[in-house]
Amino acid sequence: MAISTQGRYTRTAKVLHWLVLVLLVAQYAIGWTMPHIGRNTPVSTLISLHFSIGVVILGLIVVRLIWRIIHGEPEAEAGIPPWQVHSARVIHWLLYLLLLVVPLLGWVNASYRGMPIMLFGLVPVPQLVGVHAAGWGSTGDIHTLVAEFGILPLVGLHVAAALYHYFIRRDRVLQRMLPGV
Numbered sequence: 001m002a003i004s005t006q007g008r009y010t011r012t013a014k015v016l017h018w019l020v021l022v023l024l025v026a027q028y029a030i031g032w033t034m035p036h037i038g039r040n041t042p043v044s045t046l047i048s049l050h051f052s053i054g055v056v057i058l059g060l061i062v063v064r065l066i067w068r069i070i071h072g073e074p075e076a077e078a079g080i081p082p083w084q085v086h087s088a089r090v091i092h093w094l095l096y097l098l099l100l101v102v103p104l105l106g107w108v109n110a111s112y113r114g115m116p117i118m119l120f121g122l123v124p125v126p127q128l129v130g131v132h133a134a135g136w137g138s139t140g141d142i143h144t145l146v147a148e149f150g151i152l153p154l155v156g157l158h159v160a161a162a163l164y165h166y167f168i169r170r171d172r173v174l175q176r177m178l179p180g181v
């Protein structure tokens with residue numbers, strides 16, 4: 001079943017898409033301004049906010065994925081070369097995958113470091129691995145690496161493609177995801 005027979009995403013898919021974008025912008029801004037996390041770094045407000053927003057992003061991606069699997073995607077725009085349809089699909093699935101893997105790695109790393117995760121200071125989130133559990137020490141480096149050199153270049157390609165469709169091909173691909181269109 002397609003998300004929409006009129007070739008655009010449903011309101012739910014759009015709200016989730018743009019909400020994740022806003023949260024990701026905040027998440028990178030916080031990630032880059034929070035104190036560097038070392039051996040005995042206390043969980044400051046910014047670090048705690050990074051954990052909380054990251055867990056919320058993870059939850060939203062799970063909801064998005066379930067929505068996507070149940071509803072499928074809208075029919076492709078007429079006249080788009082098949083390679084573009086296929087490469088867009090590959091990038092979308094890679095984004096979904098990395099948006100699951102990156103927060104999970106962060107969560108594992110915070111657990112490994114013994115840093116408590118309190119969702120917005122209110123709800124305790126369980127630790128995923130024991131403190132200094134063998135084998136999990138490099139999760140922090142991988143988390144940062146994939147967040148910066150995996151997600152960001154993919155988003156760059158994704159946004160470039162959206163702008164290419166809007167300004168150069170002048171088709172309605174961007175409008176499929178815009179509110180109210």
Ligand code: HEM
Binds near residue numbers: 031032102103139
């Ligand atoms: C999509 C969601 C997330 C993104 C894009 C993200 C992004 C980042 C970035 C860019 C850094 C590097 C900061 C620096 O320059 O040093 C970082 C570090 C870190 N993040 Fe996240 N993060 C996310 C989710 C999470 C979650 C859910 C947690 C924990 C619950 C978390 C825990 C950490 C930790 C512990 C570090 C320090 C890693 C280290 O230096 O060893 N992150 N994150």
Ligand code: HEM
Binds near residue numbers: 068159162175176
């Ligand atoms: C200014 C930034 C952005 C623009 C203009 C944009 C635009 C779009 C457009 C037009 C589509 C529909 C593509 C199609 O119909 O084939 C789409 C889908 C998608 N976007 Fe974005 N996007 C942006 C940011 C992001 C970010 C930051 C992410 C996640 C990291 C993201 C992840 C996705 C995913 C996963 C889909 C596929 C939806 C699905 O089929 O389930 N986008 N985006």
